[in-house]
Amino acid sequence: MNKRKVALGPGAASLILIVVVLSLCMMAMLTQISARNDYNLCKRSADMVQRVYELNAQSEQKLAELDAVLVSAQKDVSGMDAYLAKVAEKLPEGMTLDKDRITWTEPLDNRNLECIVQLLPPGEKQRTKWISHKLVVDEPEEDWEW
Amino acid sequence: MKEGSRANALLVELLLVIFFFMISAAILVQVYGDAKLKSRTAHATNYSMIEAQNIAEDLYGSDDPDAVLAEYGFTAEGDAWVLQKDGYKLQVTLKNEETESGTLRTYNVSGMEKDQVLINLPSTRFIPKEVSP
Numbered sequence: 001m002n003k004r005k006v007a008l009g010p011g012a013a014s015l016i017l018i019v020v021v022l023s024l025c026m027m028a029m030l031t032q033i034s035a036r037n038d039y040n041l042c043k044r045s046a047d048m049v050q051r052v053y054e055l056n057a058q059s060e061q062k063l064a065e066l067d068a069v070l071v072s073a074q075k076d077v078s079g080m081d082a083y084l085a086k087v088a089e090k091l092p093e094g095m096t097l098d099k100d101r102i103t104w105t106e107p108l109d110n111r112n113l114e115c116i117v118q119l120l121p122p123g124e125k126q127r128t129k130w131i132s133h134k135l136v137v138d139e140p141e142e143d144w145e146w
Numbered sequence: 147m148k149e150g151s152r153a154n155a156l157l158v159e160l161l162l163v164i165f166f167f168m169i170s171a172a173i174l175v176q177v178y179g180d181a182k183l184k185s186r187t188a189h190a191t192n193y194s195m196i197e198a199q200n201i202a203e204d205l206y207g208s209d210d211p212d213a214v215l216a217e218y219g220f221t222a223e224g225d226a227w228v229l230q231k232d233g234y235k236l237q238v239t240l241k242n243e244e245t246e247s248g249t250l251r252t253y254n255v256s257g258m259e260k261d262q263v264l265i266n267l268p269s270t271r272f273i274p275k276e277v278s279p
Contacts, residue, residue, distance in 0.1 A: 010155055013163045021170045028177040035181040039188040046195045046265045053202065057270035061250065064272045068246040071277045125276050127247075 052135060055106045055113045059133065062104060063117065065092050067127055074122040083122045101131060110138045190234035191264045194257025197236055202269035205253045211240070234259045248274035 073086040080100070088097050095104040106113040116132040201218060208214045215238060220227040227238040235258045243250040253269040 010152070010159065013156075013160050017163045017167055021167065024170065024174050028174050028181070031181045032177055032184075035184040035188070039184045039191075042188040042191040042195070046191050049195055049199065050265055050267060053267040053269065057252065057268040060270040060272045064245045064248060064250050067248060067272065067274050071247040074277070127274060 051108055052111075052113075055108055055135075056133075058106050059104075059113055059115050062092070062095075062106075062115070063128065066095065066102060066117070070119070070127045074127070077122060080121055084119070087119065102128075112136045112138070186233060187259060187264075190259045191257070193231070194234045194236060194259075195265050197231070198255040198257050198265055198267045201236065201238065202253065202255045202267045205238070205255070206269045206271050211253065234264065245272075247277060248272055 069090045069092060070087060073083060073090060077083045077086055084097065084100065087102075091097055091102070095102050100119045101116055102119065103114070103116045106115065113135050114132060116130075117128040118131050120126055120129060201214075204214050204218075205211050215227045218229060220229045220236070220238065222228075225239060229236040237256045237258060239254045239256075241252045241254070243252070249272070251271050251273060254266060255269060256266045257264040
């Protein structure tokens with residue numbers, strides 16, 4: 001009767017284990033890094049979108065504040081010039097009046113939401129009209145040289 | 147070396163290899179599970195952000211928000227409108243604030259995964275009312 005020969009030499013199983021475990025570790029690490037990067041990117045993107053929406057909400061609140069001023073300025077005035085003079089007196093902080101346009105800015109890090117509304121003549125149903133409502137991104141200054 | 151003792155040594159080595167492989171596998175399964183969880187949250191955040199933006203913009207421009215929400219498939223649950231999606235939930239709540247000259251209407255569109263808020267977009271619109279001078 002022939003004796004069976006053992007095909008696997010001593011140490012071969014350990015070698016295979018090391019190779020397999022190292023490969024699995026490498027793949028797990030890459031998967032983990034990839035998932036973490038995806039998560040961080042999505043989180044940053046969602047945070048930025050949320051903050052921009054919050055800026056929009058703030059600009060609408062400022063518009064409401066301005067509209068209340070316009071309502072009170074409309075009382076007992078006749079003519080656009082008197083109306084504008086009265087508005088200029090009561091203008092909320094952070095807003096500037098230039099001719100019939102009111103400008104203000106909502107800041108966010110290196111971005112600014114620039115808002116411009118036009119004042120419509122007193123007595124009209126609408127008191128303001130949006131002219132500009134845009135997000136301006138300031139590019140960060142480069143602090144390095146070639 | 148005798149054939150018998152060689153086989154025994156191999157058997158012991160195999161047992162040790164299996165033991166260490168089990169330990170490594172247990173650790174690696176945890177790492178993969180964690181990565182999968184993170185990936186799922188990232189997916190939910192991304193899709194809920196896109197959906198929430200669409201809904202917030204639609205609500206901002208609409209005069210009949212209930213119809214807009216019903217069209218998206220939202221159902222009313224108490225004070226909130228809720229829509230269950232694949233892996234996340236969208237929730238919309240309304241807040242009306244009366245000011246001297248009009249109404250400040252705010253819709254909070256939130257994307258949620260279980261109880262965790264992934265994104266919360268306030269869609270605010272000022273609706274002026276007619277005031278006689």
